[in-house]
Amino acid sequence: MAMTAGQWARVKDVFHAALERDASARGAFVAEATAADTSVRAEVERLLEAHLESAGFIEHSVFENLLSGRVISHYEIGRLLGSGGMGHVYAARDVELGREVALKMASFDGEDAQSRLRREAQHASRLSHPNICHIYEVGRADGQLFVVMELVPGRSLADLLREGPLPIANARRYGIEIADVLAHAHEHGVIHRDLKSTNVMVTPNRGAKVLDFGLARTVGTHQIDALSHSQRSLTDEGVIAGTLPYMAPELLRGQRGDERADIWALGVLLYEMVTGLRPFTGATGFELSAAILHQPPAALPSNVPAPMRAIIQRCLEKNPGSRYRHAADVHRALEEMTGPIKFPRVRIPYVPRRLTATFLLLVIGLAIAAIAVYGIRTPVGSALSNVYAYSLLESGSFEQAIEQFQALANRSPGEPNAWDSLGEGYLANGMPEKSLEAYSRALAIDSTFAASILGRGLSLAALGRYDEALEQESPDFRIQAFLLSRVGRYREAAEVLDKGRREDDDAEVNANALLTSAWLFVEQNQHARALEDVRAAEKALADRENHSLLVLADLIGGVAEIRAGNVRNAASRLASRKSRSAGDDPVESTWVAALEGEIALAEGRHDQALSSFTAAQRKGWLPLGRDASTVFATSLPSRDGPARVETARGNRAAAIEEYRRLTAVGPVNRSSAVLEPRHTLELARLLDKQGDAAGARDEYGRFLKFWANADSGLPELTEAKRALTGAR
Numbered sequence: 065m066a067m068t069a070g071q072w073a074r075v076k077d078v079f080h081a082a083l084e085r086d087a088s089a090r091g092a093f094v095a096e097a098t099a100a101d102t103s104v105r106a107e108v109e110r111l112l113e114a115h116l117e118s119a120g121f122i123e124h125s126v127f128e129n130l131l132s133g134r135v136i137s138h139y140e141i142g143r144l145l146g147s148g149g150m151g152h153v154y155a156a157r158d159v160e161l162g163r164e165v166a167l168k169m170a171s172f173d174g175e176d177a178q179s180r181l182r183r184e185a186q187h188a189s190r191l192s193h194p195n196i197c198h199i200y201e202v203g204r205a206d207g208q209l210f211v212v213m214e215l216v217p218g219r220s221l222a223d224l225l226r227e228g229p230l231p232i233a234n235a236r237r238y239g240i241e242i243a244d245v246l247a248h249a250h251e252h253g254v255i256h257r258d259l260k261s262t263n264v265m266v267t268p269n270r271g272a273k274v275l276d277f278g279l280a281r282t283v284g285t286h287q288i289d290a291l292s293h294s295q296r297s298l299t300d301e302g303v304i305a306g307t308l309p310y311m312a313p314e315l316l317r318g319q320r321g322d323e324r325a326d327i328w329a330l331g332v333l334l335y336e337m338v339t340g341l342r343p344f345t346g347a348t349g350f351e352l353s354a355a356i357l358h359q360p361p362a363a364l365p366s367n368v369p370a371p372m373r374a375i376i377q378r379c380l381e382k383n384p385g386s387r388y389r390h391a392a393d394v395h396r397a398l399e400e401m402t403g404p405i406k407f408p409r410v411r412i413p414y415v416p417r418r419l420t421a422t423f424l425l426l427v428i429g430l431a432i433a434a435i436a437v438y439g440i441r442t443p444v445g446s447a448l449s450n451v452y453a454y455s456l457l458e459s460g461s462f463e464q465a466i467e468q469f470q471a472l473a474n475r476s477p478g479e480p481n482a483w484d485s486l487g488e489g490y491l492a493n494g495m496p497e498k499s500l501e502a503y504s505r506a507l508a509i510d511s512t513f514a515a516s517i518l519g520r521g522l523s524l525a526a527l528g529r530y531d532e533a534l535e536q537e538s539p540d541f542r543i544q545a546f547l548l549s550r551v552g553r554y555r556e557a558a559e560v561l562d563k564g565r566r567e568d569d570d571a572e573v574n575a576n577a578l579l580t581s582a583w584l585f586v587e588q589n590q591h592a593r594a595l596e597d598v599r600a601a602e603k604a605l606a607d608r609e610n611h612s613l614l615v616l617a618d619l620i621g622g623v624a625e626i627r628a629g630n631v632r633n634a635a636s637r638l639a640s641r642k643s644r645s646a647g648d649d650p651v652e653s654t655w656v657a658a659l660e661g662e663i664a665l666a667e668g669r670h671d672q673a674l675s676s677f678t679a680a681q682r683k684g685w686l687p688l689g690r691d692a693s694t695v696f697a698t699s700l701p702s703r704d705g706p707a708r709v710e711t712a713r714g715n716r717a718a719a720i721e722e723y724r725r726l727t728a729v730g731p732v733n734r735s736s737a738v739l740e741p742r743h744t745l746e747l748a749r750l751l752d753k754q755g756d757a758a759g760a761r762d763e764y765g766r767f768l769k770f771w772a773n774a775d776s777g778l779p780e781l782t783e784a785k786r787a788l789t790g791a792r
Contacts, residue, residue, distance in 0.1 A: 222261035231567035235337035246391035259329035331379025462493035494734035496526035525738035552774025591628035658702035677705030741770035
């Protein structure tokens with residue numbers, strides 16, 4: 065039978081009074097104090113026994129565990145998860161629905177406070193967002209309000225930040241998720257009012273979940289005033305002190321806060337995530353309040369990108385009117401965080417050819433929508449030109465795309481984005497010298513423009529200028545690893561991939577990194593490890609059955625199987641892929657054709673192999689800002705397939721000619737692919753067999769220049785060095 069509120073009050077009083085007495089006298093005291101109520105006596109005795117057992121081992125008073133083991137309504141109460149100024153939170157089980165939940169017993173005093181909390185919690189329970197901890201029920205037990213919520217696994221953001229700052233990519237992702245949560249709540253009239261790192265959970269799949277919507281304690285003006293003038297240490301000030309570092313200046317002044325107070329708190333969280341510290345500090349409430357009201361935030365470290373720096377600074381404007389007006393604006397700014405540009409490079413996904421009749425209307429519609437939604441402040445003509453040019457680029461109309469990009473650069477010569485787009489157009493069209501010029505123009509305007517740093521590196525690699533390409537680290541760790549591996553620096557490439565995957569846990573990014581790693585293992589004849597990475601990439605994309613990276617996984621996995629001697633497995637991959645693919649994506653079609661060519665070559669069907677490899681040479685382009693698969697769209701693993709077919713036929717002269725074309729720089733080899741040093745090694749081998757010793761020496765020497773800093777002990781390195789010294 066449940067106890068009444070009066071009985072529970074009596075339990076508390078007797079329990080605490082008993083603790084003030086010697087252990088030997090407690091039994092008699094409790095018996096006398098509870099003689100009229102055996103239920104109260106039994107509960108006090110249970111608590112005293114638990115107190116003795118737990119002494120010295122737990123931080124919380126045993127009284128905080130008094131609900132453990134009880135059943136409230138249809139919830140079986142489990143262990144205490146945590147305590148705060150709002151009450152105690154327990155793990156619980158909904159015995160009717162059979163699900164695990166969190167149950168919070170609110171410690172608010174007074175009927176008015178509990179009624180307000182009940183109303184707000186009920187209002188917040190109507191919020192529906194994947195990054196909000198959902199409220200299931202609000203009820204009463206023994207005169208106290210309880211709230212039943214989703215039980216969120218993982219660690220609080222506060223716990224993570226004790227270990228140091230987060231990678232910028234993770235901070236940006238969590239910021240996007242939290243801003244989206246706030247935008248959703250604000251649209252429904254719910255302001256959080258207590259957003260802080262302890263109210264954000266990072267789940268095992270590394271998503272951010274915001275807790276306690278509608279459950280924030282109202283902090284009275286008198287409480288704020290008292291704390292802000294307090295000279296006591298903040299560690300002594302309790303729950304309000306935990307909220308104070310996130311309080312907006314207007315709240316400290318006693319003004320009524322609106323959604324911009326939540327935006328301030330989001331700014332504090334962003335600052336914490338990228339630095340591991342808080343923007344305002346003070347040993348006492350007075351010192352901290354003075355810093356929030358009058359001091360600028362502590363300077364951000366130099367590794368924080370300029371766009372993130374600008375977002376944080378605007379969130380932390382003292383004047384609410386100078387902050388972002390809506391959380392959706394913060395969300396959009398974080399989403400577009402690619403560089404300090406005045407208008408974004410508006411891009412659209414590839415549209416199948418069967419839809420080209422309505423394609424242009426779709427492009428224009430999307431551009432207009434982007435302008436309307438994102439508030440692009442450039443002329444409509446510029447935005448439409450940019451989006452239309454990228455649609456031409458993705459559909460294979462490279463020369464027309466360049467014309468559009470050039471016109472845009474002419475109209476906006478001071479915009480780095482315009483020159484960056486032109487550079488990408490030239491690179492896609494196999495003109496790396498011209499693309500390098502355009503990227504250099506963009507970087508002359510803004511040396512930190514990430515897209516142009518990436519494009520410049522690929523342009524230099526296409527020209528075989530790897531020393532220059534690797535002077536400045538690529539903004540995309542997967543492309544950085546790919547470029548390192550081209551010059552035999554496989555160990556360093558593996559480290560870059562491992563570090564990048566640890567810092568960015570997005571499923572698509574991880575799958576792409578795993579496939580890059582798999583190809584590097586194929587090149588090193590470690591086929592079993594390559595297949596492990598391919599399977600891991602496929603697992604990461606298990607819920608995205610039509611993702612283009614799965615086609616790339618079939619190509620790389622198929623090549624690994626062939627080189628391991630399992631042609632049948634490769635053929636099974638191909639058959640499965642062809643049964644699922646529509647075949648109308650130009651890049652995916654080249655990957656399928658490349659695998660067809662590899663299988664046909666392994667089976668000795670040379671004509672079919674040459675036909676498939678030729679089909680795989682069709683130009684396709686994935687915009688550099690969209691994903692790192694661009695290197696596999698242009699630098700196909702089967703790019704030298706026709707040369708290998710001629711070698712298999714015994715037509716060495718034709719193979720040599722093809723490898724000469726692949727390793728040439730300039731108009732004779734109009735290609736957007738990186739120049740492959742391994743192709744120079746193959747050319748050297750063929751020239752050596754052909755009896756052209758001088759030509760072979762030149763190519764072996766060229767290969768060794770590319771691999772001057774390669775990992776020691778690589779067999780290719782040993783072979784080339786021996787060939788040059790005449791040792792066989």
